[in-house]
Amino acid sequence: xxxxxxxxxxxxxxxxxxxxxxxxxxxxxxxxxxxxxxxxxxxxxxxxxxxxxxxxxxxxxxxxxxxxxxxxxxxxxxxxxxxxxxxxxxxxxxxxxxxxxxxxxxxxxxxxxxxxxxxxxxxxxxxxxxxxxxxxxxxxxxxxxxxxxxxxxxxxxxxxxxxxxxxxxxxxxxxxxxxxxxxxxxxxxxxxxxxxxxxxxxxxxxxxxxxxxxxxxxxxxxxxxxxxxxxxxxxxxxxxxxxxxxxxxxxxxxxxxxxxxxxxxxxxxxxxxxxxxxxxxxxxxxxxxxxxxxxxxxxxxxxxxxxxxxx
Numbered sequence: 001x002x003x004x005x006x007x008x009x010x011x012x013x014x015x016x017x018x019x020x021x022x023x024x025x026x027x028x029x030x031x032x033x034x035x036x037x038x039x040x041x042x043x044x045x046x047x048x049x050x051x052x053x054x055x056x057x058x059x060x061x062x063x064x065x066x067x068x069x070x071x072x073x074x075x076x077x078x079x080x081x082x083x084x085x086x087x088x089x090x091x092x093x094x095x096x097x098x099x100x101x102x103x104x105x106x107x108x109x110x111x112x113x114x115x116x117x118x119x120x121x122x123x124x125x126x127x128x129x130x131x132x133x134x135x136x137x138x139x140x141x142x143x144x145x146x147x148x149x150x151x152x153x154x155x156x157x158x159x160x161x162x163x164x165x166x167x168x169x170x171x172x173x174x175x176x177x178x179x180x181x182x183x184x185x186x187x188x189x190x191x192x193x194x195x196x197x198x199x200x201x202x203x204x205x206x207x208x209x210x211x212x213x214x215x216x217x218x219x220x221x222x223x224x225x226x227x228x229x230x231x232x233x234x235x236x237x238x239x240x241x242x243x244x245x246x247x248x249x250x251x252x253x254x255x256x257x258x259x260x261x262x263x264x265x266x267x268x269x270x271x272x273x274x275x276x277x278x279x280x281x282x283x284x285x286x287x288x289x290x291x292x293x294x295x296x297x298x299x300x301x302x303x304x305x306x307x308x309x310x311x
Contacts, residue, residue: 031056033068044069048085058085064092079105168214169193175203188212192238195219201226209233216240216262223251236260240286243267249275257281264288264304273297 028034028043031051035044045056048065050073059065059073064086066074076082076092080100083091094105163185172194180186184206192214201224204210211233220242228234234255244266252258252275259281263271268290276282276298285298288306295308 029054029056031058035068047087060084062092064088077104163209164188164190166190167194172196174198176200177202178205179203181206184208186210187233188214190214191218193217197221199224199227204228204231207231211235212238214238216242218242221245221267223248225251228252228255231255232257234258235281236262238262240264240266245269247271247275252276252279255279260284262286263290266290268292271296276301 031046031049032043033046034041045051045065046068048059049056050059050065050071051057061084062076062081063073064076064082065071066088074089076086077089080092080094082093086092089103094100099105165180165183165186165188168190169192172191173196175191175196175198177200179200180189180203186207187209189204189207189210189212194217196215196218197220199220204213204227208230210231213231213234213236216238217240220239221244223239223244225248228237228251232254235257236259237252237255238260240262241264244263245268247263247268249272252261256279258279260283261276264286265288268287269292271287271290271292273296276285276296282298282301284302284304285296286304287296288304290307292305292308295305296303
């Protein structure tokens with residue numbers, strides 16, 4: 001009786017093994033997936049793998065494949081690399097010495113790989129996507145990359161592609177001509193909380209991608225004519241808590257993407273609605289706590305204004 005039970009147990013195990021073998025033979029090979037179609041199921045190479053159902057191989061380094069099927073692996077964008085079997089261009093990272101901007105890899109003009117350089121000195125300013133630090137002295141702004149003991153003015157040729165530069169609360173008193181001219185990929189520039197009383201009319205030249213400009217909390221009484229010329233991508237400008245007395249009639253001319261203007265807590269006595277009527281994207285205008293008498297008439301703009309009376 002015991003012998004029969006043993007034989008039955010062995011037979012059951014053999015049957016289970018046979019079922020597993022048959023089942024595995026009907027499944028797809030490594031790197032492929034079973035896809036249901038009109039004419040039944042078929043095996044196709046999975047994402048990150050190429051070839052046919054008979055032999056699916058992982059995409060080599062520097063390539064990727066997002067689709068399921070017989071498509072080939074695609075090369076990563078120029079100056080980028082990826083691990084084997086990558087499934088998306090997002091898996092492609094810039095190689096050493098390059099930084100990603102809007103999905104493309106650009107050469108970082110600082111020595112070595114600017115994204116890895118660490119400053120050994122006081123962090124005076126921060127280049128957001130490149131981790132560079134700055135010093136300010138009587139001769140102007142300088143970049144300090146520390147490890148290479150290298151300095152160059154912000155307007156110099158050797159500078160990385162920063163998109164965000166923070167120079168707030170740094171005791172800056174003036175900005176010279178074209179000081180940011182080699183930083184053309186800037187999207188945000190923070191200069192608030194300084195002592196800026198003098199800004200060159202060309203200080204912000206060659207910044208076609210700048211979207212946000214923070215100048216609040218400084219000492220400016222006037223804005224030089226043409227200060228915002230060519231800032232065609234500008235969406236927000238913050239000039240509150242300065243000492244502005246007057247605005248030039250065309251100070252915001254040509255800023256077709258401007259959505260937000262802050263001018264509160266200045267010494268402005270007169271502003272005309274006509275200065276803002278050609279700003280088709282303008283949504284918010286903050287002009288509270290000035291010395292203006294007449295309220296502005298801008299039907300499509302949210303205007304914050306105190307101490308005024310309607311004409």
